[in-house]
Amino acid sequence: MANRLNVSVSGERGLAASPTDIAHKRRSWLRGDMALAVLVLLPSIIAVAIFIYGFIGWTFYISTVDWKSVVVDYTFVGLKNWSRMVHDRRFHADLRNLVFYAIGFMGQCIVFGFILASLLDQKIKGEAFFRTLFIFPFAVSGIVTGVAWRWLMQPTTGINLIFAKIGLGWFQPQWFASVDYGIWAVTIAAAWQFTGYVMALYLAGLRGIPNELREAAAIDGAETWAIYRFIIIPLLMPVTFTAIVLTGMNSIRVFDLVAAIGGSGAGNAIDTLALNMFQTTFGANRFALGAAIGAFMLLLAIFLVVPYLMSMQRETER
């Protein structure tokens, strides 16, 4: 794929002119137009260079200065902000919440996304209806999701009311208001929004598996679960990899959903790095400390993305 243009440019297709003539002509327009292509791309390159890479570098730089009020202060203080960050209780709560959120959110999305896709792949009547409904939440914002689930997860009403009706009156969880498991409750709302997306990925993957493969296995006497265990799930590993990266990325940066559900919660029970960064920076005006949190989030994201992009590039080059 990488050589496609070269191949097509040098691939002769019998023009009525001498080969040297064509080669000369082609090279000359190629040079001019190729330069034009780069030139047209240049504004985007500059924008990305500044707004993404320049800003990343600048954020890291700010995390090493003494800017802690509305007055900008670029006095270098080394890793003072980073040390302050890692000793902060709120930061510890955020890390704990990140781990729980990632496990809960990624687990629900991938497990239920796979189950739903597998079920929809069974030649279901009304497949379009179910598919549309399951992806539907992805079309609404995190704020809308948060507002709806805040109402559904009120300890005194909502889902608890249903639990009481069906004889589970003793089971009245505090949901996101709980200091112990509030963050798990948030993952339910988050997974409600994102599972459909993962399901769509798996569904496309399933549709790409040739039927002959399953039929052959079935003829060999393989049970359904064995077909899934030894053929389908291994074949869908690339989809799972993509889903892990996407859900992992969302776990790192979850912001609007938590903000709409109710902010940090008691004892930072549902606080996240993103919320912490925002409030530290734009609420408390501790810009350098906020930059350290933001830079930390970038580092987390880079660990997740670089292997993914490298695998993608390998695929492109193939």
Next chain:
Amino acid sequence: MSIQRIWSRGAIYLVLLAFAAFYAMPFYVMLITGLKPYQDVNVTRMWEFPTGLYLGSFVQAWELVSPNFWNSVMITVPAALISSMIGSVNGYIFAKWRFRGADTLFILFLVGMFLPYQGILIPLVQTLMAVGLYATMPGLILVHCIFGIPITALLFRGYYAGIPNELMDAGKIDGCGFFGLYRWILLPISMPAFAVVLLWQFTSIWNDYLIGLIVLSNPVLAPVNVAVKNIAGSWSVEWNVQMSAALIAALPTVIVYLLLGKLFMRGLLAGALKG
């Protein structure tokens, strides 16, 4: 059909219906709560159907968020259009003008899709302030266009890569240059890609909260999701109005999704990279 097969089919439908109920639940609750007057919004009767058709909550919510709704329109429409056009040209270059280092550059572009914006917010605000675009609508549109460069380039590049190079060669033979090839060969067959990208950008920009909050937090100019969040955060606004406001904010993307679900799906899969 064997008994066993009937049972297993039945089980599949049962599970799907259970999930369907779970997925519909928040929409159902938003709708019935939004259609009730305040005195009927009661914690013990939350699930009960409204007794009559009452649109008062929607009227009240519309009064609260309609200015922000129109702000969102004025931000989202130009930003989606401009970023799609930029993406189309960039995708064309990345797909058909593979200059040396183009692939590496493309990967460097893609990194931008994965960033937690918290990592660049402070310089963003500083820069916008320095150029006088902070807290302005053009500023927010510009930011959405720039942050849309990676995903739009990715979507268009994928589409253009599937267009045979023979077509391009034919154009070259006819004397088309860089712009001519784009204008006369690719642009006329780009509409499917434009539809997908426009839809994708429209949805993401409309649903954005963080960038709008940072760049345009002024309540008068803020986009609709910022306004809905402010309403939800204040205890003085009743649940029924909160739900109506949330539904109003969700309406444009929901309508677009219902009308153009297929395109939306295509964007989802092609942009499988974006979170």
